[in-house]
Amino acid sequence: MQNQLNESANLASRTKTNTIRLGLWNAAWVLSMVLAAFGPKLIWDFNTPLSVLGVLLNLGVGFKMISCNKAYLKGLDELQQKIQFEAMALSLGVGLVVGLSYELLEDIKLITFEPEIPHLIILMAITFMIGLIMGGKRYQ
């Protein structure tokens, strides 16, 4: 037992490292999104090559963030992975079903404003957090 205690990699420290890395790349992605969205208007006056570069940078950082998220998930133990999986399934399902109904509301003139993608992303993020909390409680 003592040997296994000494030899085993520390799950908690690995998760902490992966979480920090994911958080940093997440922040970088948000910043690159801000740059790509507001740079053309506020910094480089819609210069096409710079705008393309901004979008490419945003995509590149986004893909790196996805890869960090994958590493983060792989670094978790199997129950934590299961909780994440169930939360993601809930979030994707609710996003798909509610997103399409939301879009329909405008098509059939039940709402006057146009549905926006950020509304859907906020809904999915909230649903994901609820899924994580529910999963955490279920396996407590």
Next chain:
Amino acid sequence: MKNRLKVLRAERDWTQANLAHAIEVSRQTINAIETGKYDPSLSVAFKLARVFELPIEDMFQDTEAT
């Protein structure tokens, strides 16, 4: 599936955290296995068997088969 994890762990005077660290899972996972809320994978079951130096069938019982 039933298991004797809690009893075996108590016999050895190990905490859930000790055991979790030894097989590289979270303490929450050990607790969920002990309370029967979660059935571990074969990989985790083999790790537990190694740590306790017992055959898997001495630790886990298939309730559907009995």
